[in-house]
Amino acid sequence: MEIQVSNVSKSFDKKQVINDITFTIPIGEICCLLGPSGSGKTTLIRLMIGAITADQGTIRFGEKEIPNMKMLKKVGFMPQNDSLYDDLSAEANLHFFGGLYHIGKQELRKRIDEVLAIVDLTEHRKKLVRNFSGGMKKRLSLAAAILHSPKILFLDEPTVGIDPVLRRKIWDQFQVIKNSGTTIIVSTHVMDEVTECDKAALIYNGSLIEYDTVTNLLKKTVNGRVEELFFIASGKSEGGAVQ
Numbered sequence: 124m125e126i127q128v129s130n131v132s133k134s135f136d137k138k139q140v141i142n143d144i145t146f147t148i149p150i151g152e153i154c155c156l157l158g159p160s161g162s163g164k165t166t167l168i169r170l171m172i173g174a175i176t177a178d179q180g181t182i183r184f185g186e187k188e189i190p191n192m193k194m195l196k197k198v199g200f201m202p203q204n205d206s207l208y209d210d211l212s213a214e215a216n217l218h219f220f221g222g223l224y225h226i227g228k229q230e231l232r233k234r235i236d237e238v239l240a241i242v243d244l245t246e247h248r249k250k251l252v253r254n255f256s257g258g259m260k261k262r263l264s265l266a267a268a269i270l271h272s273p274k275i276l277f278l279d280e281p282t283v284g285i286d287p288v289l290r291r292k293i294w295d296q297f298q299v300i301k302n303s304g305t306t307i308i309v310s311t312h313v314m315d316e317v318t319e320c321d322k323a324a325l326i327y328n329g330s331l332i333e334y335d336t337v338t339n340l341l342k343k344t345v346n347g348r349v350e351e352l353f354f355i356a357s358g359k360s361e362g363g364a365v366q
């Protein structure tokens with residue numbers, strides 16, 4: 124499903140956090156939201172999933188304006204902090220999320236098997252989440268986010284604290300999900316991850332400073348590193364340290 128963000132602005136306590144952002148993400152692409160800490164990535168995701176409303180502007184998934192209850196079923200969201208139940212097994216957590224999405228019993232059983240296989244946790248399905256490593260929790264959160272086969276998947280810094288080998292595995296999973304026709308929006312401040320994406324939206328102090336294909340963005344740099352575009356932006360405005 125295509126996502127259209129048009130002239131969206133948002134303030135908290137009179138401080139403008141998102142400043143007149145406009146961009147369109149085509150169906151089945153991976154778009155990364157790239158920016159320093161505090162630049163507004165999570166706020167933009169929260170606006171896009173309809174968790175908060177914009178002060179100005181509109182967000183559309185296909186023809187439908189957000190927020191829209193019917194669209195919720197088509198959206199998957201993996202938050203920065205895992206929202207899993209420690210006292211439940213991996214499988215029981217997925218049963219819980221399946222209930223929220225009103226997935227039928229038989230279909231849910233089938234999907235739980237599928238998503239556990241995708242995130243490589245089948246053999247740990249009976250284990251309590253409290254005994255999971257950080258990486259296993261991330262993978263289970265991803266499984267929960269894709270349980271209902273969403274058409275749009277939002278991932279808020281999904282690989283924070285994940286070692287490079289597991290990070291590779293997780294990105295392989297994102298590519299599989301993308302190839303099934305899902306549009307993916309992923310926020311990160313790991314600049315290396317940008318090469319995994321089709322397009323990148325560079326967010327700086329709440330503004331969209333660049334939005335283009337990753338290939339075109341890299342062409343604009345001298346050394347082929349996306350950070351350079353932020354260094355240029357930070358020279359133009361004050362604040363917001365680049366990590």
Ligand SMILES: Nc1ncnc2c1ncn2[C@@H]1O[C@H](COP(=O)(O)OP(=O)(O)OP(=O)(O)O)[C@@H](O)[C@H]1O
Pocket residue numbers: 135136140158159160161162163164165166167312
């Ligand atoms: N509910 C809120 N109330 C007040 N200020 C907020 C709220 N949510 C976010 N902010 C502020 O908005 C700005 C952008 O925050 P946001 O979490 O969107 O940034 P981010 O780019 O996702 O950062 P990080 O990479 O550290 O997660 C910050 O200055 C933050 O303090």
